[in-house]
Amino acid sequence: MAAERNPLLEDFVFPPFDVIEPKHIRPAFRSLLAKLESDLVELETTVEPTWPKLVEPLEKIIDRLSVVWGIVNHLNSVKDSPELRSAIEEVQPAKVEFQLRLGQSKPIYNAFRAIRESSDWEALNDARKRIVEAQIKEAVLNGVSLEDNKREYFNEIQQELEKLSQKFEENILDSTKQFEKLITDKKDIEGLPATALAMAAEMALSKGHKDATAENGPWVLTLDAPSYRSVMQHARNRSLREEVYRSYVARASSGDHNNTPIIARILKLKLEKAKLLGYNNYAEVSMEMKMATINKAEELIEDLRSASWNAAIQDMEDLENLAKAQDAIEANDLKQWDINFWGERLRELKYDINEEELRPFFSLPKVINGLFNLAKMLFEIDVEPADGLAPVWNNDVKFYCVKDSLGIPIAYFYFDPYARPSEKRGGAWMDVVFGRGSTFSCDGASPRLPIAHIVCNQTPPMGDKPSLMTFREVETVFHEFGHALQHMLTKQDESLVSGSRGIEWDAVELASQFMENWCYQSYGMQV
Template structure:
């Protein structure tokens, strides 16, 4: 999940916005008022939600410098302003660097292996660049670093030199020339450390963990445990991949590099499970995915979702608007859905963001609370010609993920706006509902409900469904290690790294990479220059949150397994319990309390490791 940022140019309102937020958070009268509430005789009579609001606002005020002396507070504010500008520039540089890369291909031999869906997108891109007669069959084709094209080239292009060129361009985005993010990263880290020390912390990670449920030690401990569980499987993955490529007569089999991994992994997956991701696309059309998602949420949470186009203005013709109703048929929330990639104006990835939150204070009629509105933004493969958006498993998983975030925002029952939905929830717990929803993507009934051919309505054969489920753990150790690289380098940069010291930021990344990648990172790898999560979003010293939340979400999903996934009544009861705790309570209670209320015990990593095939087998 990420916040939407400014795509083009400098937003001249940002300094004013930041100044206002700082004045609000550093307001002595407001701070003293909250302290007075906490110290009043009526404190114990307040609801849990109101107590949480007071405690959170007091902590926020301290973390934003309310207690600093005038000169130090002035410096703190200067740092905040500069960090905001740097984050915005960081994101703009990535977008501009992505736009700057395009490779025109006219020889059909060079794009051998690329699926028709990718060729159609590449041809449409060519048309937009002035090649008016471009077609998917005959080209020319314009290859970009936009997500759907980049991933497809790495997975399917037989042309190894094309894969290498695109991969190198991708991992060095925004790392040279006027778009170089390296000095921006150095400055961000320098300012964050100064900010943390102003507030009495030894490093930025220590500051960041003030707003987490975990501690630095617990986060590192989790990373170590998951690393130990995934390293040997990842080494086995690599050996299996080399053996397979060798068996296919590949010249590069003994020297596989990063631009070969996805290509040969896809060939191995096709061979091992008899699955071709591109051949599956026709069974996963966006309209069918959305219908099935809405039916699942009806089954689990007793809500109805209906189109509400025309009720609210939209920013693009492809954006839809929906209303959410409960069993009483009364609207309880609304959401926008912006599904398709738009390379020239929309940053990559997928996210849910808040338009407005549920709040009794901000109600317009003083009788009912203001209803929440969410926006869900993805970068799915767009429709081409007369075909709807045809999706990969990963793409429909992304929709389920972001919809999980939206459900927590929309199904909250908290009327205190500051802790409704996902507001007031510690950052390492906000991914629980999103990752929980991903688990439903790998259930037989969910897949069979979705997977119908967009042309003739044919249902995906049962055996292919079962093979999709079996393939879930394919290269799971390697995939987890990739995430642990990001989490590890994030914590290292924000806890131990010193700008101007003997190690560069890339030395740190290379060091972490040696422990998370069976193939060493390229010496010129500059992934950090596009690591928006920690340099332009809220995941600084918090990227581990994905793994932390994965453990909790898997444990939560296992409660549904225990209830019986084929028992509709049990699912309904468990869904009600999940809705009334994880989704309804928002930030009104600490996430640890909420999880305990739902699960009845502390979380364990067993379900997460089991779902990923990483639990060690015990000999009989």
């Protein structure tokens, strides 16, 4: 009987998200890590300070691990389950051990230093120089210069930090899912807009309240972003806002999902890691791979504080005066759970703007159409639906192809827009599936094309109505698309610095902010 094929180990053009299961993870990583260890031993044995004998085989090792682990990590973020967690927890130590082994390889480190110190250095192009310098710096930060007991302790710290980080995220998700507020009296949710009521009724239906309707309830509120924001901005019931706010900010801070000791332990370990590497604190370690310095970062924070302080004080006074004028609070009693609510009322009063009334103008199809038209105007690209071309992890996920002005595909991306509180972590992000690179060419001529994920947690569609977005949700989509564009529109064929890879962390937000700012610009096109 033939052994079952493992989808994580197959040569795929697009990851087989529809068939990957937790049961595949353990055998995949046992096989993958054994193969990569063999490849690493061969590289260390034959390494020379040349691109074909050093960088290209190293690229293949790094890429194979990052692609397979990236798939598993992505599923952990969007399709959480106890089985998936268990599998990840089991394979993670071996994965981290291999990464440390790779990052601390002295033959590879010495070969990069030899390139840096050779007479051929000036002949390298900028991309290759950047790769060499980054690899040397990363090796030092990975502990390549540590010896014996210090390196062993460094590796123990790194293993524990990985476990703590994983547990931290799980605790937030579990704590968020744990909160449910069942409401049966319509007076308790007065002020909530129709969109929020429909969402709360659908949540009640999913929890077994068979007759739940948006008009008559019952309603179930959660700490998922669309539900939480609606309560904070619109619920007139102050005690409800307080309860939801306190539950939100106290997530994962007590009980079985308490992150407080995890935070303390992470801080302690990071300080010890920094000291092992010869730094005074972890901030110095962090800044090594950034453009900023600690002093410059502190100066910027102070500049922002001093410039915004008086305006912030005035804003708070305006909110408090409005609330007092409507007999909603006593003097000096404006609380954190009042700020968003009265901020929304102040906008309505001063500017006649109600964010909820804007939703019909921002249906997801219109926003996506406007975004893609903008991208065409700015970058001469066409973004076309390609659903069915690549497997997806949820029926709500859309797949797109990006083409240049000649109609030639240059990239692809997945778009997972809606909140799924039961299995998807909060927030919004862009992540890499594949990076562009000539080393991974399928035909020996064309580079492998980049592929990205764009993941959001916006208001889902209700019944036969499309997702009607708040302006903040529109900004988020533009923001994450900016990150994706930086990854997808690269023309760099060196995979270690193509797209968003190899860019300093404090520069990565430039492309996303550029796209986000178009939300405030009238650029003369119909959405």
